[in-house]
Amino acid sequence: MRHIGFSTGAVAGGDFSSALALLAAYPEIDCIELSALRLHEVDPLVRAIPKLDLGRYIYISFHAPSFFTADEEAHLVETLERAVPKAWPIVLHPDAIHDAARWRALGNRVAIENMDRRKSGGRTAHELRSSFELLPDARFCFDLGHARQCDTSMTESYRILEAYGPRLAQLHVSEVNSASQHDPITYATKLGFQSVAHLIPPQVPLIIESRVSASEISKEVDAVIDSLPLLTEIAALT
Amino acid sequence: MLGKPDAHDRVIGNILSRYITEDRGLWYGSGSYKVPRFLLNDIARYWRTMAVDLAYKQRTRGGAGFALRTIKLRISRKLIYIAGLLSCFTYETDLDPAQRRAMFDGGPLPVLAHLKALMMRSPLEIAAGALLPFPELDVHSEGLFSAYDDFLGLLADDDKRGRLKKIPFEDLPKDPTFKEAQLISYRFRDAVQSIFLRSDNLLGKLTIEYGVF
Numbered sequence: 001m002r003h004i005g006f007s008t009g010a011v012a013g014g015d016f017s018s019a020l021a022l023l024a025a026y027p028e029i030d031c032i033e034l035s036a037l038r039l040h041e042v043d044p045l046v047r048a049i050p051k052l053d054l055g056r057y058i059y060i061s062f063h064a065p066s067f068f069t070a071d072e073e074a075h076l077v078e079t080l081e082r083a084v085p086k087a088w089p090i091v092l093h094p095d096a097i098h099d100a101a102r103w104r105a106l107g108n109r110v111a112i113e114n115m116d117r118r119k120s121g122g123r124t125a126h127e128l129r130s131s132f133e134l135l136p137d138a139r140f141c142f143d144l145g146h147a148r149q150c151d152t153s154m155t156e157s158y159r160i161l162e163a164y165g166p167r168l169a170q171l172h173v174s175e176v177n178s179a180s181q182h183d184p185i186t187y188a189t190k191l192g193f194q195s196v197a198h199l200i201p202p203q204v205p206l207i208i209e210s211r212v213s214a215s216e217i218s219k220e221v222d223a224v225i226d227s228l229p230l231l232t233e234i235a236a237l238t
Numbered sequence: 239m240l241g242k243p244d245a246h247d248r249v250i251g252n253i254l255s256r257y258i259t260e261d262r263g264l265w266y267g268s269g270s271y272k273v274p275r276f277l278l279n280d281i282a283r284y285w286r287t288m289a290v291d292l293a294y295k296q297r298t299r300g301g302a303g304f305a306l307r308t309i310k311l312r313i314s315r316k317l318i319y320i321a322g323l324l325s326c327f328t329y330e331t332d333l334d335p336a337q338r339r340a341m342f343d344g345g346p347l348p349v350l351a352h353l354k355a356l357m358m359r360s361p362l363e364i365a366a367g368a369l370l371p372f373p374e375l376d377v378h379s380e381g382l383f384s385a386y387d388d389f390l391g392l393l394a395d396d397d398k399r400g401r402l403k404k405i406p407f408e409d410l411p412k413d414p415t416f417k418e419a420q421l422i423s424y425r426f427r428d429a430v431q432s433i434f435l436r437s438d439n440l441l442g443k444l445t446i447e448y449g450v451f
Contacts, residue, residue: 117244151248153255155354158347195347 002228003059003205004221005031010174010182010209011217014041020052022214028221031059031205033091033170039065039072046083059205061111061141061170063091070098077102084109089169091141094122100134111169113141114160116149116180123150125159132164139169144193145176145209152188154195161199171200173224174210182209184216185223193227202230247358254354259346272329272338273448274353281322282449288315305416306402312423313389320430321361324368327444328356331368362386368441375439381429388422 006029008019016034023029032054036042042065054060062084068076080090089111097103103110112131115122122128123146132138142164147157161168174182175189185193206228212220257277258264264274292311296304324331329338329349341348356364369379392415393399401415410416434449436442 123244150244151251153248153251153350155251155255155347155351158351162348162351195345198345 002202002225002230003031004208004224005029005033005057005059005205006208006217007033007035007063007172009033009035009037009063010211011214014038016045016048016052020054023217024056026217026221027056030057031061031170031207032057033061033063033207035063037063037066039068039076041065042076042079046079049083049085059170060085060087061089061091061205061207064093064096066093066096068096073098073102077106081106081109089139089141091170092138094128094131095119097131097134104135104137107137108139110135110137111139111141113172114143114146116143116146116176118180123147124156125163128160128164132167138167140164140167141170141172142168143172143176143209144196145172145174145182145189148189148192149176149178149180152192154192157192157196158199161196165199165201168201168204170205170207171228172209173206173227174208182211184210184212184220185227190223190227194229197228198231200228250357251350251354254357255346255350258350258353264349265342271444271447272342273326273444275448278323278326278448281319281326285315285319285322288318301405301407303403304407305405305410305413305419306399309389309392309402309416309419309423313386313426316426316430317361317365317386320434321364323434323445323449324364324441325353325357326448327368327441328353330444331371331440332356369433372439372441375433375441378429378432381425382433385422385426385429389419389426392419392422 006019006023008016008023011022012019014035014037020032023032034045034049036045045062062080064080065076084090086109088109090106090109091111091113092103093115094112095115112122112128112135114124114128117123122131132140142160144157147160148154150156173185173193175185177183206224208220208224210220254277257274257280261274261276263269264272288311292307295307329341329352332352333341341352356367359367366383369375369382372379398415398418401413402419405413405416433439434442434445437446
């Protein structure tokens with residue numbers, strides 16, 4: 001069985017408390033990504049961390065803001081380094097970085113995420129290389145939806161997994177539509193994801209980013225399980 | 239390439255994906271070679287279409303531009319076909335049996351990624367990369383590339399290129415520029431035939447087996 005969780009941002013935007021309350025009703029969810037995609041969401045979230053009831057989760061990550069200025073970067077890195085538990089990967093968009101040296105100091109606590117096609121870099125195995133050269137100890141958050149949006153043949157996903165598989169910390173899983181919004185997984189996307197499922201080790205957590213309502217959570221979990229079967233399950237299907 | 243490469247990259251990937259994933263012969267065929275036949279068939283079809291297009295333009299435009307078009311067909315357009323053929327042969331020419339088995343055991347994506355990476359290169363690069371591992375063909379490879387180099391030199395000469403665009407049919411037999419171009423095209427043809435139409439080398443064997451019938 002894969003380890004599956006949600007991004008709090010997918011379930012309730014910046015309202016992490018509501019997201020955690022909502023997800024508490026689903027025992028099959030054993031992972032969580034605390035999302036602070038906007039800079040102003042960071043301080044309330046990190047202040048709340050000591051009080052959050054996260055005991056049921058075997059894996060927790062923290063999504064850093066997707067945009068901040070160069071002047072804001074030093075304070076942000078310092079805040080994350082101090083307030084986010086060391087065991088939690090900090091997911092970071094490569095295009096958000098101004099001064100890589102600041103993030104390099106976080107070592108393997110940083111997980112670089114591949115980008116969607118709106119961005120001009122960080123989308124392909126080749127483009128990600130420069131990010132990992134700047135942050136050689138960083139791990140990798142593979143956004144499968146972004147990769148499929150960039151190449152529906154899934155060849156690029158294969159290349160990315162081949163190049164950065166050993167760095168994998170977690171996956172982001174969702175449909176990414178033509179406007180680069182994260183939607184529930186469609187049948188075509190499920191088939192695409194299945195073609196690379198065998199390359200994703202069983203212990204790697206799957207973080208769902210599909211924007212779903214409360215009533216759609218279970219259905220989306222099932223869709224993700226179907227999309228990324230384990231090697232043994234693939235063998236049983238064939 | 240016009241514009242950003244993203245869309246081009248996506249389109250190439252999706253087109254090749256169909257040719258690779260849906261070619262049952264490639265995956266389950268009993269043949270001794272791994273060659274994507276449907277892709278090769280359409281590459282050959284495109285080459286023939288370019289040849290037909292020469293005849294069509296000759297009919298609709300008369301002699302205008304004929305000399306330049308026929309020389310391009312004999313050399314640069316033919317090189318496009320050669321690059322397509324060589325791309326289809328890549329699983330045989332670029333991989334040893336163990337590498338080939340490992341790649342095909344990994345399913346369509348590594349097979350597709352290998353082909354796509356190759357086909358994103360220019361025809362000249364594809365041809366050079368494919369010919370380099372065959373030192374026994376060096377003399378013919380040298381003939382092919384030196385003829386191509388002379389062809390590029392000819393087209394880079396504005397006067398000669400301009401002349402090739404304007405030669406009327408009746409002047410072709412005695413025109414020195416066309417004669418020069420023709421001789422280059424003969425050298426290119428001879429080199430191509432010495433490589434691809436002889437069964438004493440792998441490229442020739444594959445061409446005879448897959449490129450003709």
